[in-house]
């Protein structure tokens with residue numbers, strides 16, 4: 361949790377309002393950004409969905425929005441779930457409630473004029489409300505720069521007739537203007553109708569274009585070329601201020617309780633020997649994939665720490681690890697339902713990360729110099745995995761049907777082969793770059809200072 365200690369003196373009367381999306385991968389970066397701004401003297405008010413409240417933080421004001429709004433279809437989980445529909449519904453259903461809450465807060469906080477509202481880029485509906493009430497907005501992109509470039513290019517691919525995908529043979533088609541991406545990387549969801557997807561991406565791009573600026577959780581040494589494309593393509597200021605989780609390490613709000621006993625278990629393992637497996641907060645696998653993964657791990661003979669969330673196996677109330685698996689892997693493997701992931705990745709015993717390549721997980725792995733086995737599921741995960749493999753070369757994708765022999769070979773490739781060693785070496789290099797960008801005068805530290813100055817200069821018409 362962020363503390364008041366060590367922060368700059370409050371800038372008289374300036375307050376920043378924030379509205380995150382109530383998903384783990386969106387909530388954490390927003391709270392980390394809040395801590396960055398708070399440490400530079402801004403007061404913080406956080407609007408949040410009433411049904412998925414973050415832990416409170418001393419010194420911030422929290423404003424629940426939409427108490428009593430039916431929420432069952434607003435926070436789906438599972439790789440086959442309708443996330444895009446949920447995002448659109450979320451905007452629609454909470455817009456009115458947000459208008460009332462924002463108006464009340466503006467009236468109550470007259471003495472602390474808000475500099476602006478920072479909202480998740482999926483909250484175009486809330487941005488419209490802020491515009492109406494004269495509050496300038498900035499948009500936080502919790503994904504990487506490459507993802508935003510891909511979203512910008514989506515309409516052109518539709519105009520060319522490449523999307524929606526006509527033929528599965530085109531999945532591997534290289535996209536010359538978006539190298540190293542392939543057409544399949546742009547099929548963000550197989551369960552969402554094309555029109556709904558287009559609508560969602562259009563709203564994300566609108567939120568960026570109609571904002572006073574876009575804040576991205578990345579750093580220029582990692583995604584410099586894509587950041588340039590965004591700067592040229594958007595026409596609003598762009599601030600690459602990441603990696604936020606390293607800049608504000610204490611500011612995270614876990615929606616689930618992390619099992620910290622795994623850190624004691626890691627203490628007993630050899631350096632860089634353990635494979636950490638996690639597919640984030642939303643993705644899921646089938647029971648068959650779970651069984652293949654279990655035997656792949658068992659047969660690889662490598663130590664592992666595996667996160668199996670209660671709802672991460674499709675169509676199953678109870679997780680069914682195969683019989684005999686526990687016995688074979690006793691002492692060498694640990695299964696938890698939620699891990700303190702950043703601490704795990706930073707632990708000296710962890711030498712590899714099997715990830716779904718959510719942007720936070722990808723960035724967290726990069727910042728700890730941990731090479732990856734990539735198994736993307738949906739949304740921007742395919743793009744992130746492509747960059748890990750082709751651009752940064754700090755991991756490789758485990759493609760096709762999950763099968764125990766293939767898994768065993770992948771684990772060995774990462775830990776025992778020269779190729780894996782080279783990935784580890786490059787990952788260490790990226791870790792060093794991430795460390796540099798946060799130092800005084802580093803690229804992200806400089807952007808943060810520019811961002812705060814920019815926020816202070818915004819005219820708020822209330």
Ligand code: UDP
Nearest residue numbers: 385640641642667698699701718719720721
């Ligand atoms: N996470 C965690 N413990 C776990 C699994 C995930 O703390 O056992 C955190 C992880 O550190 C990351 C977030 O959950 O910050 C997941 O975000 P990401 O963007 O990687 O994926 P998403 O959940 O949005 O698909």
